[in-house]
Amino acid sequence: MRKLLFALAGVVAMSAAQASATDYKIMAPAAPGGGWDQTARAMQTVLQDEKISNSVQVTNVPGAGGAIGIAQFVNTAKGDPSQLMISGFVMVGALLTNNSPVTLDQVTPIARLTGEYEALVVPANSDIKDMAGLVEKLKADPGSVSWGGGSAGGTDHITAGLIAKAVGVDPTKVNYIAFSGGGEALAAILGGQVTAGISGYGEFESQIKAGQLRLIGISSDERLEGIDAPTFKESGVDVAIQNWRMVAAAPGLSDEQKAAVGADVEKMAQSDAWKKILADKGWADTYLAGDAFAAQLKQDIDSTTAILKEIGLVK
Amino acid sequence: MSDTRPSEADRPGQERRPDMGALAIAAGLAIISVVIAWNTATMGGVASYSRVGPTAFPYAIAAVLFVLAIWTAVEAWRGDFPEREADNIPPILWIVGGLAAQMLLLKVAGFSIATGLLFALTARGFGRGPLWKTVPIGIVISLAIWFIFSRGLQLSLPAGPLENLL
Amino acid sequence: MDTFLLLGQGFLVAFELQNLLYALIGVTLGTAVGVLPGIGPALTVALLLPVTYKLDPAGSLIMFAGIYYGGMYGGSTTSILLNTPGESASIVTALEGNKMARKGRGGPALATSAIGSFVAGLIATMGLALIAPTIVRFALSFGPAEYFALMVLAFMTVSAAFGDSTLRGLTALFIGLTLGLVGIDLQTGQARLAFGIPDLLDGIEVTTLAVAMFAVGETLSVAASKRSADEKIEPVKGSVWMSREDWSRSWKPWLRGTAIGFPIGAMPAGGAEIGTFLSYSVEKQLARKPEEFGNGAIEGVAGPEAANNASAAGTLVPLLTLGLPTTATAAIMLAGFQQFGLQPGPLLFANNPQLVWGLIASLLVANLMLLVLNLPLIGLWVRLLSIPKPWLYAGILVFATLGTVGANPSSFELGMLLAFGLLGYLLRRFGYPIAPVVVGLILGPLAEQQLRRALAISQGDPTVLVHSPIAIVLLLLAAAAVIVPLILRARGKGKVLAQLAADED
Numbered sequence A: 001m002r003k004l005l006f007a008l009a010g011v012v013a014m015s016a017a018q019a020s021a022t023d024y025k026i027m028a029p030a031a032p033g034g035g036w037d038q039t040a041r042a043m044q045t046v047l048q049d050e051k052i053s054n055s056v057q058v059t060n061v062p063g064a065g066g067a068i069g070i071a072q073f074v075n076t077a078k079g080d081p082s083q084l085m086i087s088g089f090v091m092v093g094a095l096l097t098n099n100s101p102v103t104l105d106q107v108t109p110i111a112r113l114t115g116e117y118e119a120l121v122v123p124a125n126s127d128i129k130d131m132a133g134l135v136e137k138l139k140a141d142p143g144s145v146s147w148g149g150g151s152a153g154g155t156d157h158i159t160a161g162l163i164a165k166a167v168g169v170d171p172t173k174v175n176y177i178a179f180s181g182g183g184e185a186l187a188a189i190l191g192g193q194v195t196a197g198i199s200g201y202g203e204f205e206s207q208i209k210a211g212q213l214r215l216i217g218i219s220s221d222e223r224l225e226g227i228d229a230p231t232f233k234e235s236g237v238d239v240a241i242q243n244w245r246m247v248a249a250a251p252g253l254s255d256e257q258k259a260a261v262g263a264d265v266e267k268m269a270q271s272d273a274w275k276k277i278l279a280d281k282g283w284a285d286t287y288l289a290g291d292a293f294a295a296q297l298k299q300d301i302d303s304t305t306a307i308l309k310e311i312g313l314v315k
Numbered sequence B: 001m002s003d004t005r006p007s008e009a010d011r012p013g014q015e016r017r018p019d020m021g022a023l024a025i026a027a028g029l030a031i032i033s034v035v036i037a038w039n040t041a042t043m044g045g046v047a048s049y050s051r052v053g054p055t056a057f058p059y060a061i062a063a064v065l066f067v068l069a070i071w072t073a074v075e076a077w078r079g080d081f082p083e084r085e086a087d088n089i090p091p092i093l094w095i096v097g098g099l100a101a102q103m104l105l106l107k108v109a110g111f112s113i114a115t116g117l118l119f120a121l122t123a124r125g126f127g128r129g130p131l132w133k134t135v136p137i138g139i140v141i142s143l144a145i146w147f148i149f150s151r152g153l154q155l156s157l158p159a160g161p162l163e164n165l166l
Numbered sequence C: 001m002d003t004f005l006l007l008g009q010g011f012l013v014a015f016e017l018q019n020l021l022y023a024l025i026g027v028t029l030g031t032a033v034g035v036l037p038g039i040g041p042a043l044t045v046a047l048l049l050p051v052t053y054k055l056d057p058a059g060s061l062i063m064f065a066g067i068y069y070g071g072m073y074g075g076s077t078t079s080i081l082l083n084t085p086g087e088s089a090s091i092v093t094a095l096e097g098n099k100m101a102r103k104g105r106g107g108p109a110l111a112t113s114a115i116g117s118f119v120a121g122l123i124a125t126m127g128l129a130l131i132a133p134t135i136v137r138f139a140l141s142f143g144p145a146e147y148f149a150l151m152v153l154a155f156m157t158v159s160a161a162f163g164d165s166t167l168r169g170l171t172a173l174f175i176g177l178t179l180g181l182v183g184i185d186l187q188t189g190q191a192r193l194a195f196g197i198p199d200l201l202d203g204i205e206v207t208t209l210a211v212a213m214f215a216v217g218e219t220l221s222v223a224a225s226k227r228s229a230d231e232k233i234e235p236v237k238g239s240v241w242m243s244r245e246d247w248s249r250s251w252k253p254w255l256r257g258t259a260i261g262f263p264i265g266a267m268p269a270g271g272a273e274i275g276t277f278l279s280y281s282v283e284k285q286l287a288r289k290p291e292e293f294g295n296g297a298i299e300g301v302a303g304p305e306a307a308n309n310a311s312a313a314g315t316l317v318p319l320l321t322l323g324l325p326t327t328a329t330a331a332i333m334l335a336g337f338q339q340f341g342l343q344p345g346p347l348l349f350a351n352n353p354q355l356v357w358g359l360i361a362s363l364l365v366a367n368l369m370l371l372v373l374n375l376p377l378i379g380l381w382v383r384l385l386s387i388p389k390p391w392l393y394a395g396i397l398v399f400a401t402l403g404t405v406g407a408n409p410s411s412f413e414l415g416m417l418l419a420f421g422l423l424g425y426l427l428r429r430f431g432y433p434i435a436p437v438v439v440g441l442i443l444g445p446l447a448e449q450q451l452r453r454a455l456a457i458s459q460g461d462p463t464v465l466v467h468s469p470i471a472i473v474l475l476l477l478a479a480a481a482v483i484v485p486l487i488l489r490a491r492g493k494g495k496v497l498a499q500l501a502a503d504e505d
Helices: A002-019 A033-051 A064-076 A089-097 A129-139 A155-166 A182-190 A202-207 A255-269 A272-281 A292-309 B020-041 B056-078 B087-109 B111-125 B131-152 B161-165 C001-016 C017-034 C041-052 C057-082 C089-102 C104-141 C145-161 C166-181 C206-224 C224-228 C244-266 C272-286 C299-314 C315-324 C328-337 C353-386 C389-407 C411-429 C433-455 C464-465 C471-500
Strands: A024-028 A057-060 A085-086 A108-123 A145-148 A175-179 A196-200 A213-218 A240-247 A283-290
Touching: A002 A089, A024 A033, A024 A064, A024 A129, A033 A085, A033 A108, A033 A202, A033 A240, A033 A255, A033 A272, A057 A108, A057 A196, A064 A085, A064 A089, A085 A089, A085 C464, A089 A240, A089 A283, A089 A292, A108 A129, A108 A155, A108 A182, A108 A202, A108 A255, A108 A292, A129 A213, A145 A155, A145 A182, A155 A196, A155 A292, A182 C104, A182 C315, A196 A202, A202 A213, A240 A255, A240 A283, A240 A292, A255 A283, A255 C272, B020 B056, B020 C166, B056 C166, B056 C433, B087 B111, B087 C089, B087 C206, B087 C389, B087 C411, B111 B131, B111 B161, B111 C206, B111 C244, B111 C389, B131 B161, B131 C041, B131 C389, B161 C206, B161 C389, C001 C017, C001 C057, C017 C041, C017 C057, C017 C353, C041 C057, C057 C104, C057 C299, C057 C353, C089 C104, C089 C206, C089 C272, C089 C299, C089 C353, C089 C433, C104 C244, C104 C299, C104 C315, C104 C353, C104 C433, C145 C272, C145 C433, C145 C464, C145 C471, C166 C411, C206 C389, C206 C411, C206 C433, C244 C272, C244 C299, C244 C315, C272 C299, C272 C433, C299 C315, C315 C328, C389 C411, C464 C471
Parallel strands: A024 A057, A024 A085, A145 A175, A145 A196
Antiparallel strands: A085 A240, A108 A196, A108 A213, A108 A240, A108 A283
16 A cells, blocks of 8 residues: 555656646655654645645655665656655665665755654663663673664664674674564564664654653764763763755756755745754754755765675675 | 466367366466576575575475476376366457557557547457447547546546647 | 543534535545545545645544545445455455345445444444553564464465365465565565566555456456356346345454454554455354355455454554554554644543544544445446446456556556456466465565564574464464364365355456
8 A cells, every 4th residue: 555655646746747836745765654754744744834835745655775665766756846755874775785776876865854863772661771781681692682673774773783893792693673664663662572672763752751662872972952861872882873864856857946846945944843843853953955965965875885884784 | 477477379178188278387387486496596685684584485485386386287187177168369359459558558648548449449359349439439438537537536647638638 | 431521522523514514525535536446545545635634623534534434435345346456455355245246236245345344443443442552552462473473374264265276276375475576675675576677676566466367357257258248247136235134144244354353453564454364264164154155155245344444443543542653544644633733652642632532533423424325325336237248347447447547657557457467367267266366465575574573583493483372372273274174174075165165256
């Protein structure tokens, strides 16, 4: 059904392109409930409420860290300025580990929107109380700690590998279980199916606040306001990582079309409604657009390739 | 997968054994099995961290398909397949032609013309005609459908010259 | 008691004249779009959601509920009358429902489906109100090993639908499993059997395969066969309405279907199809006249339809108690409610009781509206079948391709429809059952992912698969599903069984 939803994006987009340029279809290349999905829906809300666009539809195309979504996006959205896709750091790694025939070079990057830090959680009834407890278990038997998170080779997976490496455990021994979206991973963590969960803080926030999950560490450089947990560094694990999310447009757009989309996104990113949503969700505003973003993206792709090779995910 | 399907050339002989059509199916299954195994073996990639990798299921399915191919061949040889009616090819060609015409013309001629042809050719497959009457009828019906779903219910269906008149 | 008070308030709002009108518009629009094969409730809602933005919250909620249920109902109607499943959860309905329609019993089939859906929706919604926390705990106790056991059970029980030949049933299943391999592997992101074709990277769409196998394959085989081309379909034989016997054969399947569908719908990785498969098998095992299965048994429509609807209510359980949208439809619902400031999360029930209960009341009202509207129309619907064959089948193909094009306007998708249609024709000619192919495509990838997750968590130790009581019970049930028929067959009842499992296309 999710694939159908995607298909819908293509269908509606064509009509939209004919009817009005201010209708957008945003594809979240992940299952409902995850970070990209939330970003897409936040954009939907703001674009509509701020009257930047008449109608915005969000579609989900889950699978393989976004590789399925981007492949479909590149295939069907080409030249259509009304279609947008959410992407992010996770996709950079996923496309590399997957040897994906489609890469981020094939879409038109518009802007980086948000950044989010990785949160490490355990179920509330777990006997692991803090980072030290997890590290101890990990050192004793790396395989006995199963990490539930997003798709293989994504930020979550990379963070797990970096933590292992930082405490002197072979990163290739990390027992990482990939789920297709935040909702499914969260269910597995809540149900105690995996030892620990690793994902963006926003995906766990309401469960942490409800006392169903225990937050044992966060991947920021310094403690964050309103989040009651030590950073990895404070706990003696020298890892800091930020998971950024971006919005991209279809390939094959003219410069005017690019500029128009960019202007709409900029208007959205500067609205108070957008800033309020970022604050609510605990996402840092890391808006960056244009050539500066293109350069940053290229640098991120290069550094991710290096990290993935180091932890043995890409040969 | 369609390329590995056995041909339509089989005829149920007067004597029940061996059943050439079923033997062709057995051959088809064996070919599919080999294609899966070959595709999986040449897949390449890294993914060394997962314990049961992406190749386990394809190999297992290929192996079972191969066994099923042999089993099918044995049953075919003994004539255990149910009897079939004689093939009646022309209706199939009409209908397949209709579907193919729709597929090829959809983007070029628009939904109504492509689908109208499908309608007329299918009716022809069931022995109704003549085409000069059914093709226009089909196009008119399709145009009405296009109008209801595309204009009324926001479903976007490919538009061609006819639709653009509306 | 508080819950009932809130539900009562929800009903008061929903029964206002203006809101009833919105419900009417909603179910009409929803049915019109949902009736297209390949366009299920989620897509219907996504298409029509913007319509509701202009209304006040209560009206919008109600119209939304109407669209949602209309979309679901539309899928069942086409399954029964045209053998063209509108969505994956109504594939099972086509098995018995269409056989009934061909025998002039389309009226009772549509009626039991509509009433069963209503009953299931009603009970499941009550379940949502009363035992959601318990159900969600049960659902969360399902880990990869338990899901895998559930898939094994589904596999084993649907093998009852294999027909009279083990060989041909297994072959059909493995063709489906092969098709399920196509595309990018979720755990590692590697492309399998895609042969470098980008259109294949996202796998084969279940509804495309189902529509091709059922509608296109059948059209071809009817056209090619002199015998069936001359055969007449009688649209109505006996009463259009359900007889006393139909009622007495339907009510237990409705309840059982609800009991199966609701918890499975609540599971984050369950899915409505599995509930319908299991319900179909259960009804076949328990039927007083098992020989009717495959020839139009009303239980085979009543049970799966109830399961389908109960599972839709089941998906609301994790959504409302945990804030987990586990299906595309649930996610779209969430988007719909966010316009009213409803925030997903574990505190939803506590913080926004009015909206949550208003939603639940709206769903019930929409369900009722659908029933009231459609029961009188059944007589009209079944007349569709009195259309002469050439026009009927030409219409079915127009309709089937309309759904496919509407969902994804690509020639490649139509090409797959044609290729799988030919495959369906070929399988029919050689006496292969059709349903296992579709079952293999749906269940294969699910089973594979869960097995691989389970073995990864256990570090390769296969005993994890039998570590929990739930998994053991499910696996024992699966074993029983295989062994019991074998014993029956050994006792010389093979004939009955063969008939019971007669080809179901």
